[in-house]
Amino acid sequence: MWLLPRTHFPSSSSSSSSGSLCRVLAILSFLLFAVALLATPAAASRGDRLPEFKDCVQGCKEGNCLSEKTPLPLHLRLLLWNCPSECDYACQRSVTASRVGSGQSIEQFHGKWPFKRLWGVQEPFSVLFSILNGHVHYAGLKSLKRELPRSYPLYPYYRLFSIFGMFCWLWSTVFHTRDFVFTERMDYFAAGANVLYGLYLAPIRIFRLYRPTYARILRIWGMVCIAAYAVHLFFLLGVRWDYTYNMTANVVVGSITNILWTYWSIRHYTRLKSFWAAWPGLIVMWLIMAMSLELLDFPPVAGALDAHSLWHAATILPGMWWYRYVATLPLPTALSYVLHFALLSILPSPCPGCHVHYVRPC
Numbered sequence: 001m002w003l004l005p006r007t008h009f010p011s012s013s014s015s016s017s018s019g020s021l022c023r024v025l026a027i028l029s030f031l032l033f034a035v036a037l038l039a040t041p042a043a044a045s046r047g048d049r050l051p052e053f054k055d056c057v058q059g060c061k062e063g064n065c066l067s068e069k070t071p072l073p074l075h076l077r078l079l080l081w082n083c084p085s086e087c088d089y090a091c092q093r094s095v096t097a098s099r100v101g102s103g104q105s106i107e108q109f110h111g112k113w114p115f116k117r118l119w120g121v122q123e124p125f126s127v128l129f130s131i132l133n134g135h136v137h138y139a140g141l142k143s144l145k146r147e148l149p150r151s152y153p154l155y156p157y158y159r160l161f162s163i164f165g166m167f168c169w170l171w172s173t174v175f176h177t178r179d180f181v182f183t184e185r186m187d188y189f190a191a192g193a194n195v196l197y198g199l200y201l202a203p204i205r206i207f208r209l210y211r212p213t214y215a216r217i218l219r220i221w222g223m224v225c226i227a228a229y230a231v232h233l234f235f236l237l238g239v240r241w242d243y244t245y246n247m248t249a250n251v252v253v254g255s256i257t258n259i260l261w262t263y264w265s266i267r268h269y270t271r272l273k274s275f276w277a278a279w280p281g282l283i284v285m286w287l288i289m290a291m292s293l294e295l296l297d298f299p300p301v302a303g304a305l306d307a308h309s310l311w312h313a314a315t316i317l318p319g320m321w322w323y324r325y326v327a328t329l330p331l332p333t334a335l336s337y338v339l340h341f342a343l344l345s346i347l348p349s350p351c352p353g354c355h356v357h358y359v360r361p362c
């Protein structure tokens with residue numbers, strides 16, 4: 001008997017600038033929402049095909065999801081967990097625990113490692129780091145408003161950089177909280193838009209395309225970037241959803257941006273001999289090293305910390321550094337992240353198996 005007694009379940013009865021910012025985020029969300037609705041489901045993994053996993057899911061659904069449904073706690077229902085998805089999660093944990101216990105490898109399920117969720121959040125570390133990344137852009141936007149005069153020609157471009165950053169990390173947070181086809185597509189589209197905006201911005205700053213004499217070139221450059229993004233979306237949604245292509249496109253665009261900033265840093269450092277001139281180059285070097293974490297694909301340490309979440313962790317400090325470069329991100333914000341990490345390391349881990357509602361922990 002592997003179903004938990006029914007008594008273990010809870011009862012089923014149980015400002016103007018910020019306005020414009022919201023409008024921009026809402027428009028971006030709406031546009032990507034519309035295209036993400038065209039998405040198709042993700043591919044299966046080896047774990048999904050394991051007989052013990054299939055048997056577990058079938059037995060769990062028959063025992064909990066048919067005529068007399070076992071109620072889920074409110075916080076899980078709020079995060080859109082339902083009986084079949086709860087069975088799927090519980091069986092992933094159960095099968096993984098028994099495989100680890102018998103010295104077998106940990107397998108992926110539905111294209112992802114079997115993470116231990118926290119309060120219904122599927123990938124707690126990726127969510128935490130996404131929120132911190134988003135906060136860096138939010139704090140950065142505030143520092144831009146405080147430090148830069150509105151007449152500064154790059155101000156609107158930097159401001160939009162912050163908005164794209166917040167938009168990107170908002171959807172990263174949503175996706176890592178609950179992985180649906182829709183949230184995955186939104187995460188990918190928002191990340192793609194963010195990376196492409198980085199490429200759009202680099203020559204504007206480096207070659208001073210914001211000057212009135214370059215107005216025509218700037219318009220053409222803007223149209224090229226918008227067209228590239230439209231083609232990117234069309235390919236992913238209209239031709240083929242291809243993870244490798246998506247990753248390659250982002251890496252290529254990001255690499256061109258990195259080369260531009262490295263060129264800028266070398267040129268300015270050689271001329272000025274001032275350390276700050278090397279900052280953009282050092283920031284992109286950090287990002288390149290952090291990106292290599294994405295190439296590592298190991299099972300999550302303690303069921304929670306994987307290479308992808310470490311990649312998200314690794315982008316927090318370069319983000320703060322960037323805003324310190326273009327404006328002055330105040331130090332207390334930096335210190336608050338150190339405190340976050342210190343707290344995280346002393347927090348007790350959840351009790352073994354207490355995250356599982358339908359299947360007894362092994």
Ligand SMILES: [Zn+2]
Pocket residue numbers: 126172176308312
């Ligand atoms: Zn992510």
